[in-house]
Amino acid sequence: MPPKHRDGDVVAIIPGDYISWVHTAAAYAAFLGALVVGIALHYKKIVQNEHFGYPIEWFPSVSSTIGDRYPERAVFQVFIAICSGPRFVLVFLFYCLTNRPGSTLPKVVAGVGVFRTLTCGGWTYVTSTDDHMRHDIFMVSYLVATIPWTLGCLALSPPNPTAIKYRKYFASAFFATLVPSLYFFLQHKIHRVPGAYTIYAFFEWSLVLLDVGFDAVTAVDFKSFEVVIKDVKGMARGGKTRVADAVLEKEKNKPVGQVFHAGFSWPEMADASADVYMGFTFWSILTSLGVSVWYFPLWYMGLSGYEVVIMASVSPCLLGIAPLRRWVIRNLSLMQATTILGLLAYLVHSPEGRLGSVSLAVFLSCLTTTASWFAARGNPTKLEARISAWSIGLIASSIAKFACQTNNPVWPIMHAENGGWNKTGIALFVVAMARIWQRSPGNSAGSQGSEKPKGPSALAALGLAGLFFGLHSLLSDSSTMIVWVWDGYPIRGPIAVPHGAWTIFAMGVGLLFGLFYPNVARTWTAFGVGSVGAAVVTSFHHWFGYYGALTLTVYLMAIAPVLISNAVRFAPGRTFFLAFFMYNFMVLFHVWVVAYAFVPGGPLVREHTDWVMATMMILISCGVFSTLQNSGSPPKQKSFQPAPNPAARRQRSYYIYVLLLLQLLSASVAYLRFPSYNYQPYHKDSKTITAGIWTIHFSIDNDMWSSERRMGNLIREAELDLIGLLESDNQRIIMGMRDSTQYLAEELGMWADYGPGPNKHTWGAALLSKFPIINSTHHLLPSPVGELAPAIHAVIDAHGVLTDVFVFHSGQEEDPEDRRLQSEYMADLMGRSTRPSILLSYLVTETGKGNYNNYVSEKSGMKDIDPSDWEDRWCEYILYKNMKRTGYARISRSTITDTELQIGKFAVDQPEGGNELIPEDQVHPDMRFPALFRGEGVRGHAYHVFNEPRYYA
Template sequence: MSSKEKDGPNTGHLILKASTVARAHTILAYTAFISALTLGLLLHYKKIVKNGVAGYPEEWFPSVSATIGDWYPERNVFQILIALTSGSPRLMLVSLLYYLQRSQESSLPAVLWGWVYITSSDDHDVHDVFMISYIVLNLPWMIGGYIQPPRDAQAFFLSIVPLVYFFVQHKVHRIPGAYTQYSFFEWGLIFLDVLYDACAEEEFRLNDLHVSLSKDVSSYKPQQYIIDITKNKKSFGSGFEDIVDKHAVLLSPISYIFWSVFTSLIPTLFYFSVWELAIAGSELALFSTLSPIWLSIPPVLNWVRTRSGQATMHLLSFIGVGAYILQSPLHRLFLVAFATSAAMIPQVVTWADDPAYQSIITALGLMLSSLSKHVNHSNNPVWPFIDERSGGYNKEGLLLAILALYEFFTRPDEGARPFDSEKNDCPESEPTTHWILGALPLGSFIFILHSLLADPSTLIAWSWTGYENGRPRGPLPHLHGSLTLLCQSFGLLIAIQAMKSSKVHLLANPLWFAFGSASSYVMYTYRNWPGYLGGLGLSIFIMGSFPLVLHNASSTRAVFKTSLTAMLVYCLLALANVWTVAYAFVPGGVYLRERTDLVTIAQMACLALAFRWPALGNRSVGASSLSSTVFSCARTILTLISVLGVLATLYRLPITPAQPFRPGHRMLRAGIWTIHFGIDNEGRDSQRRVMNLIRDMELDVVGLLETDLHRNVYGNRDLTRLIIEEMGYNVDLGPGPNSHTWGAVLLSKFPIINSTHHLLPSPHGELAPAIEAVLDMYGTAVTVVVSHNGQEEDPLDRELQSRELARIMSTAYPRPVVFLGYVVTRPHALRPNPYEILVKDGNVHDVDQDDGDRWCEYILYRGLYRTAYARVSRSTVTDTELQVAQFVLPRHGVGVTNDTEAARYLRSRKEELPPEHWFPMSYYGNQRWGGVNGHFYHVFNTPLYYAISDDAEI
């Protein structure tokens, strides 16, 4: 109702500018927080800067919750003002924003209308939960507002990164002063949040939005107010095309299944190569990705371009998910290879026919796959080698995919004309691209997506180098993986905005490629945070280049030749990437030994051909004809992916520091296990089975070998995720995938003071990794070494590696040492075999020199009292047993008082020792009876126990 309308005699009338409501909300909100901060600093400064870790002067600036909720009178002033803010101004602001942004094009404003957030509480734990909730719930509110219509919220998002980092430093690592740094970003989020809502004032003013309050006294009710809102706004039509586009985004679950099946192929086939340690023949399954060769037959191409053809091929690809039912690894491989072959055919056809739309759908499917791995402990829940026992949700994934396919198949006819195999939708005047220039970038692009962005923590594994002064030098996969998802979302948002504004040509500029190349160089060259930041830049570049690469490939007008060549390029790059590590097992592999730099250069060189270089001619980059609904829905999905990624990280954030199992007895249980790349004898993921045995044995320190799984052949996984998230270990991942080893991991219930990653001398054979870490065990610094030496085929390598390990252990003297390693030697073998070199030159003792039935795994020690030693059978988890030793630390500052052989071999029965020294009784048994899940004490059929000499000081 406008002010010019006639007012009846029984009607009161009041018109209020909507911008006034927004201004009142801003003033009240800022006043509430600023007044509380001012009063708190003046009246209770040292009290509000103190927290559970430290006080003044280490902490010198208060958090939001301490300022507004702990002391009188600032708490009361804040509560009164925030109550005024959250009443009519807040409710009216949200409602007016909904009215301003609503349209028939999108349902997003209706979703945002109901979005609210929760602030902090007096209770410490509840405060943490509510603060996280406040941040997470604000993400959809701001991103949604950014989408409908665009508003300035980037500063809020950027503040979240350091906020989470300093919160982890305070909450997990308990570092004094970290909470002060966290507080600055916390206050920044508050003020940016209010500033964000303050932007509504300008929007209301520009749209001339008013609120009219009319008091109707003509009815029987004494008081009845009628609220009318008027706005100068264009009307929006709702065409049939918009409805189709809105539902078309539901294809993203089908794209998710495509990426799930596609990324499961190589891990499924490589199971056989690992067991053979040579070419096993299963590698031929990789070439099932070359199925686009069938598109050379025109009737096949025309059929696949129909809806029924695409639906049929998608349905056949779902067999790859259903393959989890089969018990035989070979049978699963057959089905996964067939499913991959079926999935590739409709995928490359839709890339060629509709590159703009498919760039969005394919990218969303990849990010959904990556998110599902981040949420599910680094395992895609619908992979065929994952089942319910190992954290799989295969049935749910199949159901979701079938529902999406049903929606696609029953969708109303869009009126699309049939395609011809020799023609393309591009106008005849539009220049075409030579099929080679379209195929090479596409193949390289798919390889980069698979090898670097299929899991959020892969880029972190490339940069990780360990700990220094009790703090990680770089990002940790389980804490910072969501940052990769955020940057991927940002890159895709750049692409979406470029398509929406018809500026995709800007992404074809060589300067954009220069940014991607520079990011790739930084990622490869540097480590820790600088290297990871380079990886984040590369993720932005790759996701932002999605529409460019797909359009470049589609403009060749040669679907068969382009797609087949692209997948051949992908296969060659995938094989080359494997050979950089597995060079000893393939003919000619020595030429690619440790040459990830060549693979990186090759992938970027191929990708460069998609950009507009003067020498390649002025090629078209295409324009998008998609409706705004598609862009809106895509950005909504990206918002949800980003929010869920951050939420999953915060949900699993450790609440308390890791604690050893027996802190009151100064005891240490350590174990070494070679877990065969996390694939058990049945070809299934073994992460949960590994965790169960570690938990039952109550191991404080664990060395895991053959764990570098951030490669395509192992599914870009992280075998530590479940263990550290469920059991609360500190983790140090050994040299990353760019260091060309089979990997090593150190899990510790004790704080890691410092750690160093070593690449042991390996002139002939495989490169051997080692982790040297100093742990704080009950106030005593203890060096723990985890290593994986070369195989018996290379005796010189093993000799040189053993000398280096002995040097590391002897240099640590007189500090206590625990060695957990895979060394390939017989007990008491003389030089140049590793045993004598390690024991004599390293100045350490064998865990039990009378155990002559060993070959590869060894536990050595110095400066500790060993009280127990056990060998636990592997069951079907891997090809190697778990060895466990138990130690007691001497009294702090004293050391071992009697280190003679007689004192070390005072054998005992468990009944003669306190029960806290006993290993679990449930693991007594054999292959026919007893034990747990196929694990039991073998070789000796019981743990070996040792008494501590009477003169020991413990």
């Protein structure tokens, strides 16, 4: 019979800490139980990986233990199911412990806790053998959510010294363990180091134990709780009393307390998101101008006249006209809306029309952005918001390129067929503008402070020029500085994936530092640190060079709010005109160092990237000097710089929310794009190598569309195991800061060597290989007059046989002495090899004449794949030695580039053979070229010159 009073009878009382202990016990039982059962029943199977087994690898990883075999998988799943109940209660109790009226962070952390629990169930019950993609999605979501959960629990931890101490211990150990675990995973996955996976497994298990242990600390907090179960009749009674939280009050002068103390508002979050998207649009349009211009000098083989449109960014000069400036400021929303022209440009078919649309959009975008900053000069809160949105927009643009393998999906060189998301970008622009119009019925010019700025405006302008150039040339793509420090195999430094996410993380850290510590960011000490970073990334390779890159990244993002806030104090017309004019000068400067052979006065700056970097830092120093003039000597700043008022703090929090979401997205992209390195050649049983050479014209096709997908389709259909790519270095502003090898390597399943980086001043040479690249070295060949000639010398493991592969781009026809010296260099380099060798090259010579006889000679030992082929073969050649050549074909390019694809087939471990041609029916099927390209072929690709492949006895 139920009780007669409303409070009911107490049926049971459960101490709160019991919830934590049950959760901890069930979680540890799931993992350790599976480990014990797995070792007992399937020890040698669960320590086996794709490279090594027992006894080289002798301890199993977490994933192989819990997901591969029965019954250990069942043990894990049963105990994780038991763990789920206490887990949800644990999240709820922690929310009750930390929540208080008007507080946002506890709700966010609770939501993350529930999300983690659900995603844990996802990767637990959908194993990698069931559905690898969904398992990975759940896993990466869980790992990414661990970051805000851990940081949120630390921020909300009640004032209990014991709990705080252990949370710090577990969190510090967890994040510290991530670094060596990633290192040994890469050693196993990329370098195939014996035993590395066992060491990685220990770190992986440590992460599991530390993760569960971190949540076990709640037992200390929950000792003040009792879970009371009552038997009642009718509606339950009881207040919503919340446990007091003294932590944020205690730490109100710290960044978390200042920023996240207020309640959460979805409309304000929408405002911040809309502003950031407009910043993303600005950077997407600005970065698309260069690659749109680049199409024209490519086809003119020199200056075309269209290059003048790069000056579209000097449009802020119009703000020097007072009536026009007032009109623009009053109509900022309308002006922002006009920049949609840059997103709509992809609809224009003709390259000239697309360039015109993009250049007009850049003109309007730079004018509008400058006007919006100037309009907010008298309102520090609004100015900070606009600068934050612009800076985070750059990060969003870099993440978009990171996700889409270095192409921005809303660029005018993209469309649906080659991976563009143009319609989505336009739809989001419309939504963002609708939000901006809804909140901003009008704009006012604001009021300028009474204090007149000190010093000349030119100093502030030059600082901005250096900043704009640094952000665009180094940070608009997360892989740029990584290929600067890349120096071939074996890998001794960062790679584009996953370490591009590190660059993006450093960008976020730098921006937060600039917002919270502006007085430190503007110091000469900070400038000195940034300068050292610039010198290191320019001068060194591998990890040391990349540490310099990260240092420079943090500095550039940190100084951005300081330099812009200072520049808006001056007259906008002359200040921002000079800023963008000098920015354009720097853009040309950093192209001229490699394009010196095609422009007047180019040899004066030949190969001087060091001059470019030094000039950039000198320009920034001018801006630092100006900021110090206008702010006085900054005091020693031991704590962060709080926003000026509660409204400003609240506003700042939403931009940080957006930034954190973008960082999580970046980490997710890095995880999902991480290469598998389980690549296989097309015909491994017959031990053949199909190799090709292709000049890809910087991945821009004849109609000004990005051509990576079209190239990938042809390479896949031609069944190429090796391909040398020439004119492949796009890591300059004028080329869009792209890396075509990323898409091709990932989609085709190949190892990639980018070749000499952008700071080596070549047009690029790259190698893609289905076979592991054991070692590679980069060469810059003698070029006393003309452009530098790059070469790659790689050693691959082709069906168990070490084979040398050379990829080489000779100098121009106009420089015969350069080409002679280069031919002698390559003959000597190839002649030193006694292994089977293949040269994939661009030689600029006629068959059998001149320098051809250096490449094909007794000194080099190399033979022409078909010495009888003399027709229109001025550039591309395939040479070989110490292996059997079995076939040769030439495939037409369609409209992808200006050069055909040449391919050859070789047999490993067989003598060279003769030049006798044989019919195809005498050739083993694995040794034949695809029939797809016979006759009319497909998509404009067909065997030509011979109209069919050639086969040799």
